Amino acid sequence: SVKTVLMQLFEESGNTDVEGIDTTNACYGGTAALFNAVNWIESSSWDGRYALVVAGDIAVYATGNARPTGGAGAVAMLVGPNAPLIFERGLRGTHMQHAYDFYKPDMVSEYPVVDGKLSIQCYLSALDRCYTVYRNKIHAQWQKEGTDRRFTLNDFGFMIFHSPYCKLVQKSVARLLLNDFLSDQNPETANSVFSGLEAFRDVKLEDTYFDRDVEKAFMKASAELFNQKTKASLLVSNQNGNMYTPSVYGCLASLLAQYSPEQLAGQRISVFSYGSGFAATLYSIRVTQDATPGSALDKITASLSDLKTRLDSRKCIAPDVFAENMKIRQETHHLANYIPQCSVEDLFEGTWYLVRVDEKHRRTYARRPLMGDGPLEAGVEVVHPGVVHEHIPSPAKKVPRIPATTESEGVTVAISNGEH
Amino acid sequence: SVKTVLMQLFEESGNTDVEGIDTTNACYGGTAALFNAVNWIESSSWDGRYALVVAGDIAVYATGNARPTGGAGAVAMLVGPNAPLIFERGLRGTHMQHAYDFYKPDMVSEYPVVDGKLSIQCYLSALDRCYTVYRNKIHAQWQKEGTDRRFTLNDFGFMIFHSPYCKLVQKSVARLLLNDFLSDQNPETANSVFSGLEAFRDVKLEDTYFDRDVEKAFMKASAELFNQKTKASLLVSNQNGNMYTPSVYGCLASLLAQYSPEQLAGQRISVFSYGSGFAATLYSIRVTQDATPGSALDKITASLSDLKTRLDSRKCIAPDVFAENMKIRQETHHLANYIPQCSVEDLFEGTWYLVRVDEKHRRTYARRPLMGDGPLEAGVEVVHPGVVHEHIPSPAKKVPRIPATTESEGVTVAISNGEH
Numbered sequence: 001s002v003k004t005v006l007m008q009l010f011e012e013s014g015n016t017d018v019e020g021i022d023t024t025n026a027c028y029g030g031t032a033a034l035f036n037a038v039n040w041i042e043s044s045s046w047d048g049r050y051a052l053v054v055a056g057d058i059a060v061y062a063t064g065n066a067r068p069t070g071g072a073g074a075v076a077m078l079v080g081p082n083a084p085l086i087f088e089r090g091l092r093g094t095h096m097q098h099a100y101d102f103y104k105p106d107m108v109s110e111y112p113v114v115d116g117k118l119s120i121q122c123y124l125s126a127l128d129r130c131y132t133v134y135r136n137k138i139h140a141q142w143q144k145e146g147t148d149r150r151f152t153l154n155d156f157g158f159m160i161f162h163s164p165y166c167k168l169v170q171k172s173v174a175r176l177l178l179n180d181f182l183s184d185q186n187p188e189t190a191n192s193v194f195s196g197l198e199a200f201r202d203v204k205l206e207d208t209y210f211d212r213d214v215e216k217a218f219m220k221a222s223a224e225l226f227n228q229k230t231k232a233s234l235l236v237s238n239q240n241g242n243m244y245t246p247s248v249y250g251c252l253a254s255l256l257a258q259y260s261p262e263q264l265a266g267q268r269i270s271v272f273s274y275g276s277g278f279a280a281t282l283y284s285i286r287v288t289q290d291a292t293p294g295s296a297l298d299k300i301t302a303s304l305s306d307l308k309t310r311l312d313s314r315k316c317i318a319p320d321v322f323a324e325n326m327k328i329r330q331e332t333h334h335l336a337n338y339i340p341q342c343s344v345e346d347l348f349e350g351t352w353y354l355v356r357v358d359e360k361h362r363r364t365y366a367r368r369p370l371m372g373d374g375p376l377e378a379g380v381e382v383v384h385p386g387v388v389h390e391h392i393p394s395p396a397k398k399v400p401r402i403p404a405t406t407e408s409e410g411v412t413v414a415i416s417n418g419e420h
Numbered sequence: 421s422v423k424t425v426l427m428q429l430f431e432e433s434g435n436t437d438v439e440g441i442d443t444t445n446a447c448y449g450g451t452a453a454l455f456n457a458v459n460w461i462e463s464s465s466w467d468g469r470y471a472l473v474v475a476g477d478i479a480v481y482a483t484g485n486a487r488p489t490g491g492a493g494a495v496a497m498l499v500g501p502n503a504p505l506i507f508e509r510g511l512r513g514t515h516m517q518h519a520y521d522f523y524k525p526d527m528v529s530e531y532p533v534v535d536g537k538l539s540i541q542c543y544l545s546a547l548d549r550c551y552t553v554y555r556n557k558i559h560a561q562w563q564k565e566g567t568d569r570r571f572t573l574n575d576f577g578f579m580i581f582h583s584p585y586c587k588l589v590q591k592s593v594a595r596l597l598l599n600d601f602l603s604d605q606n607p608e609t610a611n612s613v614f615s616g617l618e619a620f621r622d623v624k625l626e627d628t629y630f631d632r633d634v635e636k637a638f639m640k641a642s643a644e645l646f647n648q649k650t651k652a653s654l655l656v657s658n659q660n661g662n663m664y665t666p667s668v669y670g671c672l673a674s675l676l677a678q679y680s681p682e683q684l685a686g687q688r689i690s691v692f693s694y695g696s697g698f699a700a701t702l703y704s705i706r707v708t709q710d711a712t713p714g715s716a717l718d719k720i721t722a723s724l725s726d727l728k729t730r731l732d733s734r735k736c737i738a739p740d741v742f743a744e745n746m747k748i749r750q751e752t753h754h755l756a757n758y759i760p761q762c763s764v765e766d767l768f769e770g771t772w773y774l775v776r777v778d779e780k781h782r783r784t785y786a787r788r789p790l791m792g793d794g795p796l797e798a799g800v801e802v803v804h805p806g807v808v809h810e811h812i813p814s815p816a817k818k819v820p821r822i823p824a825t826t827e828s829e830g831v832t833v834a835i836s837n838g839e840h
Binding site: 001003004005007008011016017018019020021022023024025026028029032035036038039040042043044045047089090092093094095096097098099100103105106107108113115129133275277278279281334336360361362 | 421423424425427428431436437438439440441442443444445446448449452455456458459460462463464465467509510512513514515516517518519520523525526527528533535549553695697698699701754756780781782
């Protein structure tokens with residue numbers, strides 16, 4: 001499993017008492033793992049250690065229209081006390097339902113089967129349901145506190161979404177505004193963005209997934225909202241494609257990379273995570289108020305401030321080279337007794353790569369050496385000492401802090417449950 | 421996913437706000453899900469509802485020696501407050517490590533690749549490590565409370581184990597006794613079961629995985645321990661084979677089925693869960709003290725008291741019929757546009773079965789009707805209303821309470837985290 005492969009990184013330290021295993025449900029797996037980690041920290045089983053959540057995936061499509069929407073990436077998240085990003089307690093709206101919107105029934109192929117129209121309907125209906133549950137929960141909290149007002153999108157400082165493609169995210173912001181509009185008793189007087197939308201007063205959410213008039217009107221009405229609260233979060237999605245499981249956490253990293261600690265401090269960030277099949281949650285993170293130099297918030301934004309530079313440092317290749325690489329992958333990804341033929345010369349330093357698959361399908365990985373790193377890194381340069389590596393790494397290309405390849409982006413964020 | 425398929429059972433009630441998704445690591449998945457559920461109940465996200473953990477699996481092997489060790493089953497566990505089985509807080513010893521002891525690299529085949537010797541070594545070394553960590557944690561708890569004595573197997577009322585085959589469980593009890601022996605300063609005087617074992621005073625755990633002398637001596641020394649604390653837990657394993665993920669929970673059900681509430685009350689049950697690859701935890705459950713008629717403990721043992729009768733009510737078939745069924749399965753389990761050819765006449769009433777796989781690999785299930793059940797069951801007899809069923813169920817065979825088939829056993833136990 002992914003978890004047990006990662007356990008190799010803990011071997012040298014002798015730490016094998018590390019709970020938690022793979023969680024899988026399309027793009028939702030990382031969010032489930034994050035919730036499990038936060039719950040563990042709040043439970044009696046917590047012993048003061050950090051939890052580590054790794055969301056990694058690759059999205060490959062058969063040749064044709066869908067291929068350019070592929071992507072890949074991994075996001076690692078450290079969960080512990082006193083973090084700059086704080087889970088808001090009890091505020092999660094979840095919707096889970098069975099559907100064949102997007103799935104991988106063919107075990108031999110890496111390519112999914114997609115029912116595009118159904119998938120959009122599942123995504124948008126999940127968004128409606130999750131937002132409704134989320135609002136009900138925050139209304140209940142507010143009532144307990146004696147606050148009697150309605151929750152609206154204005155209560156979110158930023159809104160990020162699982163992004164299979166960026167247009168769907170823009171439609172999602174419009175969709176949430178439609179939710180606000182329909183649940184408001186007097187939308188026209190309540191909010192000026194609703195002026196001119198009177199014609200849609202009686203539409204029903206479940207009738208509007210493919211209603212072009214509704215979509216157009218609310219896309220327009222929510223354009224400014226999108227620009228202010230969501231657009232910046234799409235940097236990695238725009239540049240790196242659909243990363244599947246880490247997609248929404250790539251959005252979080254994009255946000256942290258482009259705003260200053262002062263701009264982020266105290267903001268509530270909504271996170272909508274969606275996995276086909278389907279499983280979805282809308283929850284919220286509160287950014288710490290402490291934006292002083294050297295604070296945890298300052299450190300996390302500083303560590304991500306070169307995200308764009310790192311994306312730009314990737315090597316650009318022509319579509320036919322990509323197609324050729326995909327063909328090799330397609331022909332070889334189930335082979336035993338196989339040594340990958342791709343060059344490792346273009347990999348950034350520190351990148352892990354597959355060295356060989358032996359006759360029993362056992363996989364061996366190695367890592368391009370890191371230049372100028374401390375003793376922390378030295379112990380994990382080679383997974384299996386004693387295995388002869390078929391690829392001899394060439395002199396490495398220097399990249400700041402965290403390694404990345406043309407296929408994967410690594411970013412680290414820290415999230416805590418607030419009170420510990 | 422399994423989770424989203426199960427969500428169909430909640431459709432009628434409109435309850436879609438059900439967190440949690442599939443967790444996978446060979447036979448350890450159910451334990452991980454159980455831990456996640458208990459952590460959720462202890463977390464700020466808990467809203468008073470029960471958690472439901474379903475561990476289900478099927479173990480099929482290619483023709484040959486291993487085939488008879490196959491099995492299948494599912495165990496559903498309800499987790500909530502005031503349960504008769506109580507998680508002991510903070511008492512979990514976990515060991516996770518990467519190994520190719522048992523895995524399924526061939527996506528086309530259901531059959532695993534097994535390195536039998538390595539698998540036994542992984543299992544036994546995980547048991548050693550988990551028991552050591554568990555003891556360290558309980559010693560730390562005891563020291564805080566001012567108790568200064570060593571933990572031994574005598575502190576467990578019952579001991580249950582993941583059971584790929586029953587002999588390995590018997591060896592595991594011997595192994596734990598070896599652990600007690602080696603960690604005791606004066607084993608000969610401390611415990612009479614250790615008399616005659618002086619010759620093994622200086623063996624090292626890691627040298628003894630395949631030491632026949634050590635095994636023989638400690639199997640003999642632990643025979644009575646096995647009979648008293650473990651043997652009864654192997655009822656389902658003996659009768660139903662290796663159930664993989666629910667294996668150790670089948671052992672728990674077996675225990676509850678064969679002892680009276682009075683015999684169980686107040687006992688500490690150790691649970692050793694193992695998943696190849698590999699992931700393992702040893703934790704403990706404390707049985708409630710309340711064994712009065714009508715108590716939760718009385719109810720749970722009563723609900724399982726007919727377990728043997730239910731196992732005996734299965735239909736016995738000849739090996740060549742089984743081989744033929746397996747051949748059909750092997751040839752058809754990846755097919756699209758397929759209607760299963762097996763008869764449903766032998767299925768117990770209430771059993772769910774696969775009706776068809778359509779041209780896009782979408783699966784439809786139906787259920788044999790339940791006789792004499794209330795409205796609770798009525799709503800879930802057919803998963804997809806409107807789908808024409810190719811199999812018309814014949815008059816059903818009556819079976820007590822929970823349905824079972826020749827291939828799968830369903831049992832329900834309730835576990836809580838104690839303090840809620």
